[in-house]
Amino acid sequence: MEKEIFNNWNNLKQNIENKNKLAKFKEREIYFVNLGKNIGSEQNGKGEKFKRPIIIFKKFNDKIFLAIPLTSKFKNNIFHFGFMFSNKKSWAILSQIRLLDSKRIERKIGYISEKDFRLLKEKFKNLIT
DSSP, X not given: OHHHHHHHHHHHHHHHXXXXXXXXXXXXXXEEEEOOOOSTTSOOOBTXXXXXXXXXXXXXXXXXXXXXXXXXXXXXXXXXXXXXXTTEEEEEEGGGOEEEEGGGEEEEEXXXXXXXXXXXXXXXXXXHO
């Protein structure tokens, strides 16, 4: 079963790599991205397209950015930041921040408020210092 899941992700990843049209994105925006089937405890995407919502944490250029995956599961600890999104609580998984290419972007679903984004940055800074 695991081998089949990895094979499905590898096939999809090849299609993603061949994307020509890149999404335009900004910090604070929330997107569904093809996060993939990853190793061990790394955060995975879900479904046949291995999608997961993420926050654009830091834009480096038109192609790459730091992304923080989101979850709807309650996590009240130093590795998570809770905020309201689409009238429900979401949790940014700070320990799973990673560099992504814009080819992984599927679609925009919203944004985090300026106030919550400021608090998210503070919490991340405190986590790594």
